[in-house]
Amino acid sequence: MLGRVTARTLWWLRIGRRCVLAVAVVITVLCAGLLLAAIRNDQAITGHLGTATAEVDAVAWDRTIIRFETPDGIVHIPSNGVLYPSGLVAGDLVRIEYDATDPDLARVAGRTATLTLLPLGTTILITWLVAGAVSWVIRQRVHRAVPADPEVAVVGSDAAVKSG
Numbered sequence: 001m002l003g004r005v006t007a008r009t010l011w012w013l014r015i016g017r018r019c020v021l022a023v024a025v026v027i028t029v030l031c032a033g034l035l036l037a038a039i040r041n042d043q044a045i046t047g048h049l050g051t052a053t054a055e056v057d058a059v060a061w062d063r064t065i066i067r068f069e070t071p072d073g074i075v076h077i078p079s080n081g082v083l084y085p086s087g088l089v090a091g092d093l094v095r096i097e098y099d100a101t102d103p104d105l106a107r108v109a110g111r112t113a114t115l116t117l118l119p120l121g122t123t124i125l126i127t128w129l130v131a132g133a134v135s136w137v138i139r140q141r142v143h144r145a146v147p148a149d150p151e152v153a154v155v156g157s158d159a160a161v162k163s164g
Contacts, residue, residue, distance in 0.1 A: 010145055013142050014142060017142075020131050024128055024130075028124050035113065035117070038083070044099045045097055045105060047099070048100040048101045050097070050100035052070065052096055054094055054095075054096045054106070055092070056090050063080060065077060065078075065082075066078065068103075076104065078103070078105070079104060082107060082108060083106065083107035084107050084111035085108060096108055096109055
C-alpha cells in the first residue's frame, strides 16, 4: 500500500515529525508569553490605578481605539487601543482603568487577564491535537514503511552489505 520507501524518504518523514512538534512547542511558548504579558499589563494598571469614562472611537479586527480624559485635563488616545475590548462598538461610552503613570495602557473596567485563558488555552489544545495527530500519522508511516531493498543493510555512511 505504501510502496517502496527509501531511506531518504524515512529521513524526511522523521525531520517532518520533529518540525511539527517544534512548531507546536513554539506556538505553546508564544501563548504562554501572551498570558504573561497580559498579567504584567494588569499588574501595571492595578499598581497605579486610574479610572475614567472613555468613548470608543473605532473598532477594527486588531484594536479598539478609545478616547478619554485624565484628571489633569489631557485627552489620551492609546495607540494600541484598549485591552479586553470584546463587545464594544464605536460610539459606546465605557468605564476604563488605566495605568496613571502610562495612560496609553488601558483596559475595560472589570476585565482582566483571565479573559485570555480561554482563547489561549483553546489555541494550545487545538495546536497539540493537530500536532499529535500529524505526528502519529508520520510515525505510523515510518513504522510501516517497506524498505526499498530488504536484502541490503546499510552499515556505514556509504557502504552497503548484502545480507544472507
